[in-house]
Amino acid sequence: MELGGQRIAKGEMVLCSLTAANRDPSLGADMDRVDPLRDAPSHLAFGHGIHRCIGAPLAQMEMRIAYPALLRRFPSLRLAVPYDEVPFRELAIVYGVKELPVAF
Ligand code: HEM
Structure with missing residues (x-):
């Protein structure tokens, strides 16, 4: 096919x-x-x-x-590090961040 x-x-x-x-x-x-x-x-x-x-x-x-x-609740919620420094999981069935540092 x-x-x-x-x-x-x-x-x-x-x-x-x-x-x-x-x-x-x-x-x-x-x-x-x-x-x-x-x-x-x-x-x-x-x-x-x-x-x-x-x-x-x-x-x-x-x-x-x-x-x-x-x-x-946190209207000024934002990334605490530049986006390029956000760590992503490399080997995982479900892709996503390892951690997400934020500031508010
Ligand atoms: C953003 C949240 C979620 C995402 C992205 C997600 C994603 C998925 C995906 C892609 C599948 C299909 C897997 C496959 O094709 O084999 C799946 C299956 C399933 N999910 Fe979710 N899921 C989420 C939340 C939940 C929640 C909240 C529950 C239960 C309260 C749940 C229960 C299940 C179950 C039981 C299956 C298996 C269904 C089956 O095999 O017939 N999921 N999910």
Whole structure:
């Protein structure tokens, strides 16, 4: 079969990177930038299909409540170090920061 212009032979394994898929330029411009107002309904942050994250509605509700509450409480919340110095985890199933120094 062929998928996205790539021929896949019978028995070959296909490993899908959700992180790379979420940066697909067909989803929109500048997909490396965090934009909470972005409309990207086909993102794969919570997976897809039968194993799609069962906690997605809870996680989305928590984010809708927690982020505005955090910014209301600390309106001048900002990075305490230059962005380039924020340490990211290199080997982890879920990508993210090792720590996030902030000032307020
Ligand atoms: C921002 C927060 C979260 C993210 C980004 C996230 C992401 C994901 C992803 C990508 C999958 C699919 C894994 C796969 O395809 O094998 C998944 C599955 C799952 N998630 Fe989440 N998740 C989050 C929060 C939660 C929460 C809050 C819960 C529970 C309260 C939860 C429970 C689960 C469970 C049980 C599965 C397995 C579903 C299955 O295999 O049928 N997740 N999650």
